[in-house]
Amino acid sequence: MVIDTQDEHPKHRIQLSKVGVKNLKTFIITERSGIRHHIIPTVELTIDLPAEYKGIHMSRLVESMTEVISDEFSVHKSVEELQIHILEGLAKKHPLNHGEITFEFEFGYASRTPASNKRTWEICDVVATTAKENGNATYCHTIEIKVIGNTVCPHCMANNEGLTHMQRAIGALKVVGTTENIPTYGDMIEVIESSFSSKTYSLLKLEDEVHVTRRMHDNPLFVEDVCRNILQHAYDKFSDRVLEMYAEATSLESIHKHDVIARGRIVTNGD
Amino acid sequence: MVIDTQDEHPKHRIQLSKVGVKNLKTFIITERSGIRHHIIPTVELTIDLPAEYKGIHMSRLVESMTEVISDEFSVHKSVEELQIHILEGLAKKHPLNHGEITFEFEFGYASRTPASNKRTWEICDVVATTAKENGNATYCHTIEIKVIGNTVCPHCMANNEGLTHMQRAIGALKVVGTTENIPTYGDMIEVIESSFSSKTYSLLKLEDEVHVTRRMHDNPLFVEDVCRNILQHAYDKFSDRVLEMYAEATSLESIHKHDVIARGRIVTNGD
Amino acid sequence: MVIDTQDEHPKHRIQLSKVGVKNLKTFIITERSGIRHHIIPTVELTIDLPAEYKGIHMSRLVESMTEVISDEFSVHKSVEELQIHILEGLAKKHPLNHGEITFEFEFGYASRTPASNKRTWEICDVVATTAKENGNATYCHTIEIKVIGNTVCPHCMANNEGLTHMQRAIGALKVVGTTENIPTYGDMIEVIESSFSSKTYSLLKLEDEVHVTRRMHDNPLFVEDVCRNILQHAYDKFSDRVLEMYAEATSLESIHKHDVIARGRIVTNGD
Amino acid sequence: MVIDTQDEHPKHRIQLSKVGVKNLKTFIITERSGIRHHIIPTVELTIDLPAEYKGIHMSRLVESMTEVISDEFSVHKSVEELQIHILEGLAKKHPLNHGEITFEFEFGYASRTPASNKRTWEICDVVATTAKENGNATYCHTIEIKVIGNTVCPHCMANNEGLTHMQRAIGALKVVGTTENIPTYGDMIEVIESSFSSKTYSLLKLEDEVHVTRRMHDNPLFVEDVCRNILQHAYDKFSDRVLEMYAEATSLESIHKHDVIARGRIVTNGD
Secondary structure (H helix, E strand, O other): OOOOHHHOOOOOOOOEEEEEEEEEEOOEEEEEOOEEEEEOOEEEEEEEEOOOOOOOOHHHHHHHHHHHHOOOOOOEOOHHHHHHHHHHHHHHHOOOOEEEEEEEEEEEEEEEOOOOOOEEEEEEEEEEEEEEEOOOOOOEEEEEEEEEEEEEOHHHHHHOOOOOOEEEEEEEEEEEEEOOOOOOHHHHHHHHHOOOOEEOOOOOOHHHHHHHHHHHHHOOEOHHHHHHHHHHHHHHHHOOOOOEEEEEEEEOOOOOOOEEEEEEEEEOOOO | OOOOHHHOOOOOOOOEEEEEEEEEEOOEEEEEOOEEEEEOOEEEEEEEEOOOOOOOOHHHHHHHHHHHHOOOOOOEOOHHHHHHHHHHHHHHHOOOOEEEEEEEEEEEEEEEOOOOOOEEEEEEEEEEEEEEEOOOOOOEEEEEEEEEEEEEOHHHHHHOOOOOOEEEEEEEEEEEEOOOOOOOHHHHHHHHHOOOOEEOOOOOOHHHHHHHHHHHHHOOEOHHHHHHHHHHHHHHHHOOOOOEEEEEEEEOOOOOOOEEEEEEEEEOOOO | OOOOHHHOOOOOOOOEEEEEEEEEEOOEEEEEOOEEEEEOOEEEEEEEEOOOOOOOOHHHHHHHHHHHHOOOOOOEOOHHHHHHHHHHHHHHHOOOOEEEEEEEEEEEEEEEOOOOOOEEEEEEEEEEEEEEEOOOOOOEEEEEEEEEEEEEOHHHHHHOOOOOOEEEEEEEEEEEEEOOOOOOHHHHHHHHHOOOOEEOOOOOOHHHHHHHHHHHHHOOEOHHHHHHHHHHHHHHHHOOOOOEEEEEEEEOOOOOOOEEEEEEEEEOOOO | OOOOHHHOOOOOOOOEEEEEEEEEEOOEEEEEOOEEEEEOOEEEEEEEEOOOOOOOOHHHHHHHHHHHHOOOOOOEOOHHHHHHHHHHHHHHHOOOOEEEEEEEEEEEEEEEOOOOOOEEEEEEEEEEEEEEEOOOOOOEEEEEEEEEEEEEOHHHHHHOOOOOOEEEEEEEEEEEEOOOOOOOHHHHHHHHHOOOOEEOOOOOOHHHHHHHHHHHHHOOEOHHHHHHHHHHHHHHHHOOOOOEEEEEEEEOOOOOOOEEEEEEEEEOOOO
């Protein structure tokens, strides 16, 4: 006979939130527009815990996940659809008011060098979350993507006869939306890449390097400019589709040991 | 003649928040109750940026900091007092509506082994933030401390003739309060350490190891229990002094490759 | 007309080694025994630089890689075979005496829970290096795999009436060998998993948890024991196939904030 | 009566090396030339383990350390001297053939802005190791220091009418020597800082930023140049004092998502 310690009363009757598993790595396959992605996400899967119960049933969380993904031949339409299936399965196994699942992973996409037109692969970081409130019919998705680009200081350029400093920068865009309307990773990557002084590339032959360096000098941008560019480009593209947009730009200053950062947010609901 | 590019109008008139420097490492000295702490914090110092300005003056942020801390013989009463001085200096140099400074650092404290009573040094992680709204007379402090302890599974113990699994765990407590009322790091550490199955120690002679291991078996706790213990102990000690308390407990499961986590929050204002 | 700055003489005529690209992320597909792996490795690709040249041609390194992997439909027999192709391509583009390529990535493999026999996916870390000396006909491979398991302290158990502490542990095995003889990842994973007090699993239902916990209590091992187990099991399985074997075991002590570690090595060449 | 499980015979009689504690954080105070440093190092302390013993006595390692450092008023002449005391104490407690202790920590040093001459604090990373062979009368020290600076691409500059790209870079110098002859951290930092296109600073007022940016354009350097500069400058300053010198330069390319790296080594013993 099993003793369900979790269902006992706790010593201190305090309600908890976001209780579950974290840093769990697993293996999933998605296929969108004919392109397969094998992904090893780092997973966090959590639910709330009412004040009167001692614990949640952790193994039911993992089981909800393995039941959906464990078949090595199962191919899912998207990360978002897969996350919904896991939360649906979990709701049948475990009472919950709020359920939430996050995948963090690297995502590869094809690109081309700007002058020599050679094929390259670029990699960005994705954090994809799906959440569900009990009694709420729809799932809410939050997707954050981070891409590496660069900044060129317009203030130094204006005060130094055109000489300036430039550096690697990281642009991030986070959007919140419903399953039908959430943008694709590709569209989000495009928004971020177009917001830097220049995109960056795995491969640059000399003609490409010359092209990129000129583009950078023609397009000097503060980290604040990059952050606003991301927000504006996202607004232009997604304002009728997402509820909230967050941007963050970080510049790994070449003249300092520290970074500079700018953050912003546009809320579109009510539009 | 200097061109102040920062004061030009931006291409996209979008208000930004938390714009500034990040990952800046510096050197500070504090002295409290006669004990000196030399600290190398990782600093984030940010302000808001109105829609009509292209950029903030980043060097004024750093200068506000170096003017307060650069004298190698200057000793400060506390991290919180030092952060207030920096924000005060910044408010004179740069218009701002919201200013915020965060230090992340490791903090050492003396302890004693539980049975052999030998002296040890233990280290925890601190994140200390001070924020100020324009027009608001008081500064708001947020302090988060993370300490390493352990958990022992009560569910396995109850179903396995007393045999169970145990593991390293991390307990975190975050409090929000005013300068006069914010708890000391030492009191916060005590709250966290008393919430685990057992405290952990740098040094344990065999008699100590026996003592700790017995204590662990006598005090099996879920990660949910540890989280609630931290909240309850913090409430008992600080409820009249802090506005909000957050707790998080993470258990590095010994039978899994992943962690389990629980989070909670108590708001005391209005009390 | 291109100026090849790299081919000029340097200010200081000092020979350099392992010059190249690092932290480059790319996308590859391998297929072995009918199982496809899409991998996003973090790549280091380096060559030596003679004293008389100012620099290496960095873009030729990346190009050697993108030429082999850029076709999104190209599927490679193995990481090792792919690394050889890249070094072969590089040797044609760039003079070099020593070339070396390393991929770091996560690798997923199927497992089954020990009592309930449910399917799970487990993830481990792989570092795979291929190196070639000029004039040497064969390529040398080094593969390191890290898997998470656990340790249970036999010393505490012996002195504490059977009560003891246990914790998460990490086992690593590194082997050096030729293309024909290098072990598969699966065989290396098996060696490591069988060396712990117990394997760990993503999913454990209560009956599995009881099984694992009993196994742990029946098989108490120091970190030194785990390290020697890995070496002995690797020797038993691979001694006629690999030249060198290294093992490392790290235990995330549940009674301490720090880890304990053991390392060892067996050289088999000449055997 | 204590059962010394460690002194039993192991299942597999394999000799191990570098067995001990890792990721142990502690608290030390040094004073050199009147300047006090409070340091929270991450410690690794290891010894060898002969084939016939099951384990080492881990608590004796930590105890050797706490006995030397635990008094909160004890001030040590240098990290190197402190490490020798710990190894001396350990040799009395535990038989060992090879003992080795490593401290990793951040180190702050005062600097001045290049044009406005304001005081700043800069931080670098230090890894300091002391090792002793049984029967060998002297201790061997290895010190590695990493400092952040920058690189400016001379190849792009030569082919692009003076336009080029620049970026943050990391320079590392590692030296091996005896207690009497090991260089100071300050001298090593100077060697590294003088090897970049330019030093970097926490604070730069506009006049400083102009100064640094011009210096960078006047001094374009590949990562290979920075690596050779470090080696040559170290050789000029330390060749009669150290046995081996290693250098590594890493450039966080602003036009790529990846880094480029160069490594080199000069052995001076026999000189």
